[in-house]
Amino acid sequence: MPSSGIQSARYSRQTRFAGLGQTGQERLAKARVAIVGLGATGSTIAHGLLRAGIGYLRLIDRDWVETHNLPRQSFYTEADAEQLQPKVVAAKAHAQQINSACAIDALVLDLHAGTIDQALAGVDLVLDGTDSLETRLLINEWCVREQVPWIYSGVLGGHGMTANFRPQQACWRCIFATSPEPGSMPTCETAGVVGPVVGVIGNLAATEALKLLSGQGQANPDLFMLDLWAWQFEHVPMPAPRPDCPVCGLRHFDLLDHASEPTISLCGRNAIQIRPQQPTTIGLARLAQHLYQADLRVVQTDYLLRFAADSLQATVFPDGRVIVSGTDDPAVARGFYNRWINH
Ligand SMILES: [Zn+2]
Known part of the structure; x- marks a missing residue:
């Protein structure tokens, strides 16, 4: 000081x-x-x-x-x-x-x-x-x-x-x-x-x-x-x-x-953000392990994890928030989320 x-x-x-x-x-x-x-x-x-x-x-x-x-x-x-x-x-x-x-x-x-x-x-x-x-x-x-x-x-x-x-x-x-x-x-x-x-x-x-x-x-x-x-x-x-x-x-x-919408479209970015309704945490290391086992390429930093699958890309944060890029359809993003992350 x-x-x-x-x-x-x-x-x-x-x-x-x-x-x-x-x-x-x-x-x-x-x-x-x-x-x-x-x-x-x-x-x-x-x-x-x-x-x-x-x-x-x-x-x-x-x-x-x-x-x-x-x-x-x-x-x-x-x-x-x-x-x-x-x-x-x-x-x-x-x-x-x-x-x-x-x-x-x-x-x-x-x-x-x-x-x-x-x-x-x-x-x-x-x-x-x-x-x-x-x-x-x-x-x-x-x-x-x-x-x-x-x-x-x-x-x-x-x-x-x-x-x-x-x-x-x-x-x-x-x-x-x-x-x-x-x-x-x-x-x-x-x-x-x-x-x-x-x-x-x-x-x-x-x-x-x-x-x-x-x-x-x-x-x-x-x-x-x-x-x-x-x-x-x-x-x-x-x-x-x-x-x-x-x-x-x-x-x-x-x-x-009022609780905000769990799924929002990120305007102009061809991306959907999904956030949990309840406070949660996602173990990035554990998720990365699952994704490696599925032969997916994963990039992980101290603050986020990113991977691509099914022609979409996901960026996952430890607070449970996920941004699915490559679609502006909430249903597609949620399907992707349930398949790869929330299981
Ligand atoms: Zn006023």
């Missing part, structure tokens, strides 16, 4: 900035933040907070690093992709080299109603780095119920959006009253994305986080939207909380109260 003298020199450019000052910097050192989704936006946000001297980061993501992530997802390297590293494991390793004083927990985890309480417990702020509407709606419900602020970031194509959601103020569902069906909207997987736009939105969100956590500065009061490709910028003032809002007004926490 560097001495406080070295630490104060390290952050001297920030503490000299009157808007933050020594008091703000000391608050950042005590702040606890969760980032959900360590893709492009989450990587940018994490970098901003880590380098600014945040005290604690909890990194939450369910995926591993792939080469098509590398054009935008600034934490990762070709070696991470070759080694099938879970994103949060790779991110934590790189992050500790950047700032060893930051305490970091890396959770390889699919955020859903059954995992969110444990995943987000005890943080001062939640940052949205997902591109999943369903996850975002779940974060909104949890943050309203637990009175924890969260910052929304969304990027698609050349567009970006960000907003701060704080207790007692308008929530996501106050603004987007009728949410589209999860999966019905385009995502970065289907519509693409311009890498630097993610950096702009992620850094806006990181700056807002620094203001909220340090208690300094004027927080963004708007839903802020930009289209950098068309050079258009728009501010929409956040409305007052709606008394008839299903979440913050009527306090219906539908997503938190």
Whole structure:
């Protein structure tokens, strides 16, 4: 741990900035933040907070690093992709080299109603780095119920959006009253994305986080939207909380109260995720043994196991989650799962 003298020199450019000052910097050192989704936006946000001297980061993501992530997802390297590293494991390793004083927990985890309480417990702020509407709606419900602020970031194509959601103020569902069906909207997987736009939105969100956590500065009061490709910028003032809002007004926490679907299609990836309804563990070594006996080629790391059979590929995690790639038919994926894994 560097001495406080070295630490104060390290952050001297920030503490000299009157808007933050020594008091703000000391608050950042005590702040606890969760980032959900360590893709492009989450990587940018994490970098901003880590380098600014945040005290604690909890990194939450369910995926591993792939080469098509590398054009935008600034934490990762070709070696991470070759080694099938879970994103949060790779991110934590790189992050500790950047700032060893930051305490970091890396959770390889699919955020859903059954995992969110444990995943987000005890943080001062939640940052949205997902591109999943369903996850975002779940974060909104949890943050309203637990009175924890969260910052929304969304990027698609050349567009970006960000907003701060704080207790007692308008929530996501106050603004987007009728949410589209999860999966019905385009995502970065289907519509693409311009890498630097993610950096702009992620850094806006990181700056807002620094203001909220340090208690300094004027927080963004708007839903802020930009289209950098068309050079258009728009501010929409956040409305007052709606008394008839299903979440913050009527306090219906539908997503938190109901178990999520065990089988979901991963949009644009020609893949199905299957997750157990009950907490479980899969012994990867034992599964690998079965698969070797069936003459299948198996790749196993500390965090996942991957094999191919029947023209499909499966990636298996120790928490029982399985991603079957090569089909978008849940019945086919479940048949594969029952044949090779759940027997
Ligand atoms: Zn609301």
